[in-house]
Amino acid sequence: MEDMSAYPLEISGDGTPMVSFQKVRKAYGPLVVLDNLDLEVATGEMVSIIGPSGSGKTTVLRMLMTLEQINAGVIYVDGRPLTHMDKAGVLVEATPKHLRARRSDIGMCFQHFNLFPHMTAIQNCMEGPVHVLGLTKAEARDRSEELLELVGMIEKKDQHPSRLSGGQQQRVAIARALAMRPKVMLFDEVTSALDPEVIGEVTNVIRKLVSEHNLTMLMVTHQMGFARDISDRVCFFYDGKIEEQGRPADLFGNPKRERTQQFLSAVKEAV
Amino acid sequence: MFDWLFKDEWFPKFDWNWGYTWEIIPRLLEATLNTIIAAGAGYAIALVFGLFLALAQRSKSRALTFIVRELVEFVRSTPLLLQIFFIFYVGPQVGITLSPWVSGMITIGLHYSCYLSEVYRGGIESVPKGQWEAATALNMSTLQTYKRVVIPQAIPPAIPGMGNYLVGIFKDTPMLSVIGVAELIHTANAIGSETWRYLEAYTLVGIIFLALSLPAAGFIRAFESFVRRKLGM
Ligand SMILES: Nc1ncnc2c1ncn2[C@@H]1O[C@H](COP(=O)(O)OP(=O)(O)OP(=O)(O)O)[C@@H](O)[C@H]1O
Ligand SMILES: [Mg+2]
Numbered sequence: 001m002e003d004m005s006a007y008p009l010e011i012s013g014d015g016t017p018m019v020s021f022q023k024v025r026k027a028y029g030p031l032v033v034l035d036n037l038d039l040e041v042a043t044g045e046m047v048s049i050i051g052p053s054g055s056g057k058t059t060v061l062r063m064l065m066t067l068e069q070i071n072a073g074v075i076y077v078d079g080r081p082l083t084h085m086d087k088a089g090v091l092v093e094a095t096p097k098h099l100r101a102r103r104s105d106i107g108m109c110f111q112h113f114n115l116f117p118h119m120t121a122i123q124n125c126m127e128g129p130v131h132v133l134g135l136t137k138a139e140a141r142d143r144s145e146e147l148l149e150l151v152g153m154i155e156k157k158d159q160h161p162s163r164l165s166g167g168q169q170q171r172v173a174i175a176r177a178l179a180m181r182p183k184v185m186l187f188d189e190v191t192s193a194l195d196p197e198v199i200g201e202v203t204n205v206i207r208k209l210v211s212e213h214n215l216t217m218l219m220v221t222h223q224m225g226f227a228r229d230i231s232d233r234v235c236f237f238y239d240g241k242i243e244e245q246g247r248p249a250d251l252f253g254n255p256k257r258e259r260t261q262q263f264l265s266a267v268k269e270a271v
Numbered sequence: 272m273f274d275w276l277f278k279d280e281w282f283p284k285f286d287w288n289w290g291y292t293w294e295i296i297p298r299l300l301e302a303t304l305n306t307i308i309a310a311g312a313g314y315a316i317a318l319v320f321g322l323f324l325a326l327a328q329r330s331k332s333r334a335l336t337f338i339v340r341e342l343v344e345f346v347r348s349t350p351l352l353l354q355i356f357f358i359f360y361v362g363p364q365v366g367i368t369l370s371p372w373v374s375g376m377i378t379i380g381l382h383y384s385c386y387l388s389e390v391y392r393g394g395i396e397s398v399p400k401g402q403w404e405a406a407t408a409l410n411m412s413t414l415q416t417y418k419r420v421v422i423p424q425a426i427p428p429a430i431p432g433m434g435n436y437l438v439g440i441f442k443d444t445p446m447l448s449v450i451g452v453a454e455l456i457h458t459a460n461a462i463g464s465e466t467w468r469y470l471e472a473y474t475l476v477g478i479i480f481l482a483l484s485l486p487a488a489g490f491i492r493a494f495e496s497f498v499r500r501k502l503g504m
Contacts, residue, residue, distance in 0.1 A: 065404075065407070065408055066407065067404055067407060067408075100410060100412065103407075103410050104410050106408075107408060108408040110401060110404065110405065110408075112401055114399075114401035114402060114404060114405035115405070116402065116405070116420055116424075117424065117502070117503065117504050118423045118424060118502035118503055118504055119503070120503065127409065127411075127419065128409035128410065128411070131411065131415055131419060132409060132410050132411055132415070160503030160504070162503065162504060176409070177408065177409075180409060180410065
């Protein structure tokens, strides 16, 4: 058993990070995917995660979304533990109820959109606000229309996903996640399943979010140019660890570590 | 040249009486209604209870999953006829006395709920994992996820299987005659034993079953595409 007293019950004070991974470990059976991961994301910061396939990038986001349980360490969101809870002054593993209460701070967009196929675009956006947040239908509709407008999908609001292109579906998925008003948005390779000509319509939406909204964002991407453009910080993952991180200009322009250099030049050749 | 082939006594003698036929039709139609009610009520029980069995088999409780899985296996590997007799005749010994009708519909409903639970399970398993994850990302509860996301998508692929068992339950209703439910076979038997004429009654029963079962396949297909359209899929 891990000694939980090494972890604070909460983080407070100025500069409390919006997201904080502390010594987080994730293993699938004998396969250790992430070990001793420390990662902090400040409020309003846009952090990109890059790295080779299998390095654990998706796993980082999935743990934060509570889609995967962690095996050690603690994740904090907005200063309060997400994966654990305070039981008489000791951190214990979170109950489903605790997860449900805390996960509302986080929203996620997936590589394959995962829209609900039996609902129209606007129904997809209204689902959470009505049934989870308890908004009235009218309130949820207003909020959803506003967001569909933001992502440029208002004209198609009554279409089912099967009638939409990949880029359009992804934009609806972004609106759906935003409708829950999360503090942290997670994007897992949201353009990887798209045809090249529609990638721009999705990245432009993310650009708009970065410039106009004070959301904290974590984005896994294979688009180095995009990551360089919009991130405050880039983390290069290698073999379940952060091999190198820094401002995009530094990491892309002047990578310090050999593995980062190798990865970036391999990516450059592939383009 | 083939005269030797057509010896009269080699052919069964059909002795069809039209007057008698018209006479028994009203009784058979009444029995048809009873059969439809028995099958319909049994099916309604199976539709609802089968869903509970399917969900129980997916619950996080190992014990519940185990018990339900064994129960389903047990019911599916013993004859329906035995179950009908058992509940009707052994039930009163343990204090459960039911009329033939109620007992029969419950038995056939529970029997088919075990089959339908498998159909539902297949439908639920066909819903991609990403749908569950999207629901979690929206912070939906397990119940909301089933109700609003998973089950609506699990139904269309389950409809052909559900339809097959509707026809199956309908064809199994004659078994209820053994405990005295006045469905078609029971009524045909009664008619036959009153007059010693069986040909007309049994033939009509066959025609009635055929007339009700045959259009079912087409109807089920149409219903499936209707549901898919309704869900926008
Ligand atoms: N459910 C699982 N069971 C077992 N192993 C898993 C599971 N999910 C992920 N892994 C393993 O964990 C490791 C990290 O996976 P992850 O999906 O985080 O990689 P990634 O960096 O996102 O890769 P990619 O760029 O290909 O998406 C991989 O070796 C993967 O095979
Ligand atoms: Mg990945």
